[in-house]
Amino acid sequence: xxxxxxxxxxxxVICVIGLFLLIxxxxxxxxxxxxxxxxxxRKELEAxxxxxxxKAFIPPPVPxxxxxxxxxxxxxxxxxxxxxxxxxxxxxxLNIDHFRHEYCSTNLPxxxxxxxxxxxxxxxxxxxxxxxxxxxxxxxxxxxxxxxFVAHSNxxxxxxxxxxxxxxVPLTTAIENLARQAQINYMLDPQIGYGMPDADGRIKPEPxxxxxxxxxxxxxxxxxxxxxxxxxxxxxxxPDILLITSKTSHHLPAYLxxxxxxxxxxxxxxxxxxxxxxxQGQIFFASDPAHISPIHILCHSDTPVPTDxxxxxxSQLFPDSLGRNEPILLQINxxxxxxxxxxxxxxxxxxxxxxxxxxASDIELIREALKRPFTRMEGDYNDPIxxxxxxxxxxxxxxxxxxxxxxxxxxxxxxxxxxxELALINESRRILEPAPTGKPTSMVAAVINxxxxxxxLEAVRDGLQKHSWNQSQLTALxxxxxxxxxxxxxxxxxxHQQILTIQLMETYLFxxxxxxxxxxGWKMQxxxxxxxxxxxxxxxxxxxxxxxxxxxxxDLQDEIKNTANHSTPYSFLTxxxxxxxxxxxxxxAFKQATLNETxxxxxxxxxxxxxxxxxxxxxxxxxxxxxxxxPDPIDGRPLHYQRxxxxxxxxxxxxxxxxxxxxxxxxxTDSENGDWVW
Numbered sequence: 001x002x003x004x005x006x007x008x009x010x011x012x013v014i015c016v017i018g019l020f021l022l023i024x025x026x027x028x029x030x031x032x033x034x035x036x037x038x039x040x041x042r043k044e045l046e047a048x049x050x051x052x053x054x055k056a057f058i059p060p061p062v063p064x065x066x067x068x069x070x071x072x073x074x075x076x077x078x079x080x081x082x083x084x085x086x087x088x089x090x091x092x093x094l095n096i097d098h099f100r101h102e103y104c105s106t107n108l109p110x111x112x113x114x115x116x117x118x119x120x121x122x123x124x125x126x127x128x129x130x131x132x133x134x135x136x137x138x139x140x141x142x143x144x145x146x147x148x149f150v151a152h153s154n155x156x157x158x159x160x161x162x163x164x165x166x167x168x169v170p171l172t173t174a175i176e177n178l179a180r181q182a183q184i185n186y187m188l189d190p191q192i193g194y195g196m197p198d199a200d201g202r203i204k205p206e207p208x209x210x211x212x213x214x215x216x217x218x219x220x221x222x223x224x225x226x227x228x229x230x231x232x233x234x235x236x237x238x239p240d241i242l243l244i245t246s247k248t249s250h251h252l253p254a255y256l257x258x259x260x261x262x263x264x265x266x267x268x269x270x271x272x273x274x275x276x277x278x279x280q281g282q283i284f285f286a287s288d289p290a291h292i293s294p295i296h297i298l299c300h301s302d303t304p305v306p307t308d309x310x311x312x313x314x315s316q317l318f319p320d321s322l323g324r325n326e327p328i329l330l331q332i333n334x335x336x337x338x339x340x341x342x343x344x345x346x347x348x349x350x351x352x353x354x355x356x357x358x359x360a361s362d363i364e365l366i367r368e369a370l371k372r373p374f375t376r377m378e379g380d381y382n383d384p385i386x387x388x389x390x391x392x393x394x395x396x397x398x399x400x401x402x403x404x405x406x407x408x409x410x411x412x413x414x415x416x417x418x419x420x421e422l423a424l425i426n427e428s429r430r431i432l433e434p435a436p437t438g439k440p441t442s443m444v445a446a447v448i449n450x451x452x453x454x455x456x457l458e459a460v461r462d463g464l465q466k467h468s469w470n471q472s473q474l475t476a477l478x479x480x481x482x483x484x485x486x487x488x489x490x491x492x493x494x495x496h497q498q499i500l501t502i503q504l505m506e507t508y509l510f511x512x513x514x515x516x517x518x519x520x521g522w523k524m525q526x527x528x529x530x531x532x533x534x535x536x537x538x539x540x541x542x543x544x545x546x547x548x549x550x551x552x553x554x555d556l557q558d559e560i561k562n563t564a565n566h567s568t569p570y571s572f573l574t575x576x577x578x579x580x581x582x583x584x585x586x587x588x589a590f591k592q593a594t595l596n597e598t599x600x601x602x603x604x605x606x607x608x609x610x611x612x613x614x615x616x617x618x619x620x621x622x623x624x625x626x627x628x629x630x631p632d633p634i635d636g637r638p639l640h641y642q643r644x645x646x647x648x649x650x651x652x653x654x655x656x657x658x659x660x661x662x663x664x665x666x667x668x669t670d671s672e673n674g675d676w677v678w
Contacts, residue, residue, distance in 0.1 A: 027519050034521025037528045054499050058381040059439040062374040069377050071369035077394050079377050086393035094397040103351040108343035112295040116338045130298035164213045164221050171207045182218035189245035271295050276407035284349040286411045307332050349408035370427050375435045384500045389444050403455040415468045425456045426480045438492055446493030447584055450591050453484050457598050464605050474606045481599050490588050491543040498534045525570035530578045537581045547636050548589040550656050553582050593653035596630035597678035613646045652677040
């Protein structure tokens with residue numbers, strides 16, 4: 001009777017001890033599994049040639065007299081301070097607001113006049129024939145454009161049909177009939193997929209159409225039908241072809257060219273004179289902006305077009321003449337009930353050169369410093385977390401200013417001075433590629449390097465489009481282009497990111513006070529998962545030849561999303577600590593394609609200057625103008641090239657979707673569809 005409580009107490013003690021032993025065993029097993037997983041994966045990486053020892057990334061010391069960053073002002077300007085404040089003496093000087101305050105007029109010049117008339121209106125047309133006549137339709141987001149063409153109301157697209165009737169016909173049949181009557185050339189996007197199996201193997205049925213409309217134009221009927229079935233119109237592979245695609249696709253809004261005439265680019269240059277697009281919301285002109293001739297636009301619309309939509313319309317008419325990185329200052333004001341004036345901030349190239357000339361002594365300091373062979377930033381390299389990194393703000397401000405100077409020299413017809421500016425841009429990339437060892441290149445430096453190369457390529461492209469470069473300059477540009485190695489820079493940045501992620505997790509995650517109860521083995525498993533994610537990005541890029549495997553990046557993104565939604569103890573920490581590198585890789589892929597296209601375009605320009613024509617294939621460029629034709633970075637095959645006539649060609653990469661869209665333009669990094677057209 002007395003021993004029963006003691007017995008129960010003994011059993012309780014045994015249970016508690018057993019529980020603690022089970023917990024201890026659980027922790028011991030998980031720690032053993034985690035350590036084994038990490039050691040095995042580390043050996044696997046090292047067997048592939050990946051370096052996991054941070055010491056291998058530490059650059060050796062270099063003599064001060066040979067080091068760019070030891071030259072006067074260079075460390076102060078181009079190394080990010082520990083305080084995190086990116087502003088310094090040079091960035092303050094280069095602030096574009098100083099130029100705008102000193103030179104830019106508050107009275108914006110008129111660059112265009114837009115006259116709105118209802119579709120089918122008998123209202124008096126403008127006295128002078130419009131430069132552009134177009135139709136704006138709210139039904140299908142389409143602009144039907146005609147240059148140097150007056151009587152738009154007589155176009156077959158606008159003829160009123162007494163009766164349009166379909167009885168249970170396939171949708172594509174209705175589209176074909178209406179397009180034929182409206183004299184519209186079109187093609188259907190294969191991704192619409194009618195009659196084709198979807199991802200689950202199910203056949204997508206084609207809708208059957210029945211309708212009866214009276215007194216409707218063929219174009220209006222076509223647009224209404226497309227809108228009803230979630231289809232849209234976009235730019236086709238050629239200017240006179242309309243592409244019909246799903247509204248879920250990411251094609252850009254497009255134009256339907258109905259009548260022959262000047263291209264929009266030619267019209268812009270004819271009216272505005274020699275000009276160039278700046279990088280900070282500017283357009284530079286060779287002549288006085290006050291003396292430009294406005295473009296006259298006649299806009300037929302089925303409903304009144306709001307002012308904001310007119311601004312978007314104008315921006316879409318002249319996409320190459322509006323800012324690439326920042327919006328151009330644009331205003332639209334009505335002068336009467338149906339006439340709107342377009343005002344735009346445009347600047348004198350001579351004024352910008354005059355303003356930026358005051359930084360000549362600073363630029364000369366940088367040129368002299370770049371003559372030194374080494375670019376090693378001084379700092380603590382023992383820990384990848386605390387290594388010195390470039391000052392992104394200074395690099396961006398400097399390169400934007402130099403690139404805009406190159407554009408202004410081209411506007412003024414001085415290609416030699418433009419070449420000198422481009423040489424400085426190209427040479428300045430050495431700041432971001434620690435010469436000559438390349439140790440270490442952080443992801444920050446690699447991404448800035450891609451951005452700097454992009455500004456350089458844009459200036460080269462503008463010169464090619466203006467036919468500004470002579471043979472000797474084109475040869476020099478070809479040499480400079482061959483010096484740009486984005487793949488190696490990004491590869492080194494990714495390797496550094498691999499080490500940095502491991503170091504961050506080992507230093508901070510493993511010792512975090514709030515995670516003491518988490519088994520170390522779980523943390524090690526998260527470390528393995530993070531390393532595998534980083535390695536998948538590295539494996540998706542071929543550093544040797546600059547090729548990229550988009551499907552690997554897409555699979556990685558899907559894996560990250562799936563892990564975020566269904567995390568396990570072996571991955572839940574990694575999802576929140578591992579940066580998404582897919583955007584940087586997409587940016588690299590697009591700019592690598594641009595780089596390869598620019599190399600081919602330079603060779604084509606050299607060929608054209610000699611033969612006054614373009615070759616039938618890019619094989620005709622080898623070996624006189626190219627040692628080899630650079631590949632499409634997406635599939636490794638030759639870039640797609642088509643000679644259109646003796647003065648125009650089509651050159652493009654198949655883009656991120658790894659599919660030839662026949663030159664249909666896609667956006668840079670966010671586009672799932674479309675090609676990357678030069």
